[in-house]
Amino acid sequence: MPYMMAGYPDWESSSAVAEAYAESADLVELGVPFSDPLADGPTIHAAATAALAVGATLETALEICEEIGERVPVVFMVYANMVLAHGGADVFARRALAAGAAGAIVPDLPLEEAEGVRTAFDDAGLALVPLVAPTTPAERRARICAAARGFVYVVSTVGTTGERDELPAELAGLISATKEDAEVPVAVGFGIGTPGQAAEVGRVADGVIVGSRLVRAAGEAGSADAAAEAVGSFLRETRVALGS
Amino acid sequence: MSAVEERFGPYGGRYVPETLIAALDELAAAWAEAREDPEFRERLATLHRDFIGRPTPLYLAERLSEKTGRTVYLKREDLAHTGAHKINNAVGQVLLAQRMGKPRVIAETGAGQHGVATATACALFGLECVVYMGSEDIRRQRPNVERMGLLGAEVVPVDAGARTLKEAVSAAIRDWVANVETTHYVIGSAVGPAPFPALVRDLQRVIGEEAREQALAAEGSLPSRVIACVGGGSNSIGIFTPFVDDAGVELIGVEAAGEGLDTDRHGASLGKGSTGVLHGSLSSVIADEEGQILEAHSISAGLDYPGVGPEHAFLRDSGRASYFAVTDAQALSAFSELSRLEGIIPALESSHAIAWLLENGGGAGYDVLCLSGRGDKDLAEVIERGAGGGAGG
Ligand SMILES: Cc1ncc(COP(=O)(O)O)c(C=O)c1O
Numbered sequence: 001m002p003y004m005m006a007g008y009p010d011w012e013s014s015s016a017v018a019e020a021y022a023e024s025a026d027l028v029e030l031g032v033p034f035s036d037p038l039a040d041g042p043t044i045h046a047a048a049t050a051a052l053a054v055g056a057t058l059e060t061a062l063e064i065c066e067e068i069g070e071r072v073p074v075v076f077m078v079y080a081n082m083v084l085a086h087g088g089a090d091v092f093a094r095r096a097l098a099a100g101a102a103g104a105i106v107p108d109l110p111l112e113e114a115e116g117v118r119t120a121f122d123d124a125g126l127a128l129v130p131l132v133a134p135t136t137p138a139e140r141r142a143r144i145c146a147a148a149r150g151f152v153y154v155v156s157t158v159g160t161t162g163e164r165d166e167l168p169a170e171l172a173g174l175i176s177a178t179k180e181d182a183e184v185p186v187a188v189g190f191g192i193g194t195p196g197q198a199a200e201v202g203r204v205a206d207g208v209i210v211g212s213r214l215v216r217a218a219g220e221a222g223s224a225d226a227a228a229e230a231v232g233s234f235l236r237e238t239r240v241a242l243g244s
Numbered sequence: 245m246s247a248v249e250e251r252f253g254p255y256g257g258r259y260v261p262e263t264l265i266a267a268l269d270e271l272a273a274a275w276a277e278a279r280e281d282p283e284f285r286e287r288l289a290t291l292h293r294d295f296i297g298r299p300t301p302l303y304l305a306e307r308l309s310e311k312t313g314r315t316v317y318l319k320r321e322d323l324a325h326t327g328a329h330k331i332n333n334a335v336g337q338v339l340l341a342q343r344m345g346k347p348r349v350i351a352e353t354g355a356g357q358h359g360v361a362t363a364t365a366c367a368l369f370g371l372e373c374v375v376y377m378g379s380e381d382i383r384r385q386r387p388n389v390e391r392m393g394l395l396g397a398e399v400v401p402v403d404a405g406a407r408t409l410k411e412a413v414s415a416a417i418r419d420w421v422a423n424v425e426t427t428h429y430v431i432g433s434a435v436g437p438a439p440f441p442a443l444v445r446d447l448q449r450v451i452g453e454e455a456r457e458q459a460l461a462a463e464g465s466l467p468s469r470v471i472a473c474v475g476g477g478s479n480s481i482g483i484f485t486p487f488v489d490d491a492g493v494e495l496i497g498v499e500a501a502g503e504g505l506d507t508d509r510h511g512a513s514l515g516k517g518s519t520g521v522l523h524g525s526l527s528s529v530i531a532d533e534e535g536q537i538l539e540a541h542s543i544s545a546g547l548d549y550p551g552v553g554p555e556h557a558f559l560r561d562s563g564r565a566s567y568f569a570v571t572d573a574q575a576l577s578a579f580s581e582l583s584r585l586e587g588i589i590p591a592l593e594s595s596h597a598i599a600w601l602l603e604n605g606g607g608a609g610y611d612v613l614c615l616s617g618r619g620d621k622d623l624a625e626v627i628e629r630g631a632g633g634g635a636g637g
Pocket of ligand 1: 330
């Protein structure tokens with residue numbers, strides 16, 4: 001389940017990356033560039049800033065979703081202020097759905113703040129995917145899972161997004177516990193940057209999300225074709241490692 | 245034990261990554277307990293008196309009164325240790341961090357006053373201190389950067405965006421997300437996710453409690469107006485809170501109009517903002533239609549912020565407080581004016597409140613104005629603008 005930043009490093013490249021994902025991903029996590037992404041580490045933060053600088057907007061993300069949404073499920077990664085801005089969650093949900101999205105992850109909308117947005121999304125038929133962190137107490141995790149739509153996103157490490165040399169030893173336990181709580185699939189993201197790490201996580205989780213590593217690849221490629229090629233080959237390698 | 249408020253009308257809340265929720269719960273519980281614990285209160289009161297130098301005076305500014313045609317008292321937070329009200333919050337939160345067993349403290353700073361205050365409190369309690377500061381603010385508030393170094397804090401420059409306060413807060417929150425188990429984040433204003441806005445207000449309300457008592461003692465009646473500058477809103481909420489139930493007292497907040505409210509270079513989050521989420525709470529923010537947060541602008545680093553504490557958004561909507569804005573130029577001239585009239589060099593932030601007063605004098609009753617800090621840190625910036633010598637005088 002690869003992540004990409006809409007409009008990064010430019011419209012053409014991100015469209016090419018989306019095409020590559022549509023061919024080989026099980027689900028695409030589509031980042032909407034935001035000015036103040038608090039859950040993101042340096043790579044994705046810089047990508048958001050760069051995307052905004054070349055004029056990317058929510059509209060850019062919606063267009064990319066339209067391009068690939070019929071071939072692969074698309075879930076937006078979008079910050080709360082953009083969901084709540086102009087018109088509120090119903091308007092956002094309707095626009096996302098019209099573009100063919102399956103759901104959205106709102107990384108700064110924890111359980112207590114989510115009810116109104118979840119209701120609006122439910123009414124429109126868009127899944128609000130919640131997050132569980134290593135710091136989430138067990139009782140709270142169960143409540144989060146009970147309100148989950150689509151899947152549950154397990155944050156692998158205490159921290160922001162970004163590649164890491166090692167994943168925490170307690171991760172497998174967290175994934176298993178979340179699977180027990182959840183009736184929907186459980187995917188894991190944050191810090192997974194190699195096919196080997198993906199395979200390790202994939203042995204326990206239902207889905208593996210790779211973000212910063214692929215954003216970096218798209219940014220370093222130099223052209224739209226090279227970006228598509230770089231992320232495509234990473235995805236193929238990861239599939240082999242995952243044995244899927 | 246009463247719970248710490250999370251919402252002020254529709255505003256406030258906790259719009260942060262899930263990773264932080266457990267820490268915010270822990271902090272809220274710790275504060276609900278500490279604020280009612282006689283031992284904690286006694287320790288804080290002793291520190292107020294012996295370390296910060298409280299109560300700060302309520303000073304009858306005679307020449308300023310003459311100039312404005314009404315009686316004006318200045319609440320002298322500039323005389324608090326480290327030179328601004330920020331120390332009230334920093335000492336309280338660092339004491340709380342120590343009580344919670346957190347060995348490491350982080351903070352953001354704009355004008356450098358909150359960074360200096362936090363570095364000071366950490367030196368006092370022997371805690372590790374890391375301060376995030378935008379590189380533009382490092383440039384314009386140099387003396388405070390040096391003070392933080394002397395106090396043993398590490399200052400981390402932040403190069404994102406406009407390199408000012410907004411980005412420094414974001415960087416501090418990211419650090420907190422990664423180190424939440426060992427670290428307490430001492431946020432510098434009445435902003436951020438719950439319980440911070442209420443926690444900071446509780447720690448700053450000492451300004452208003454003292455001022456109310458001092459004003460009654462001096463005049464035998466309540467002031468007709470209480471005036472304070474508004475960046476994130478901590479000195480203002482601190483002085484407003486004890487007066488909120490005094491229906492006859494007008495509460496006036498003064499924001500930064502920067503280069504003018506008709507330009508896009510200002511910091512008037514309440515006057516020109518819209519409802520939105522920034523740094524973990526729903527409040528009034530300067531954002532575009534899509535929800536992207538815009539850069540603020542103010543000559544004063546402490547008001548150069550596109551958000552504001554959620555309780556102010558609530559006070560604005562309810563009509564209990566009124567908010568106005570003054571420009572960079574007006575603040576600069578008030579800076580010189582107060583220096584010459586009273587022998588008090590005010591912080592550029594506080595100069596905004598003075599500037600509003602200078603334009604709104606006369607009439608019955610008297611005023612209490614929060615002089616939130618002293619202006620030593622601003623000299624280089626003011627002189628660079630060529631305004632130090634005589635613009636206002
Ligand atoms: C002296 C002084 N006054 C006012 C402010 C603005 O902050 P607040 O609105 O939280 O009081 C600052 C912030 O740095 C400051 O240093």
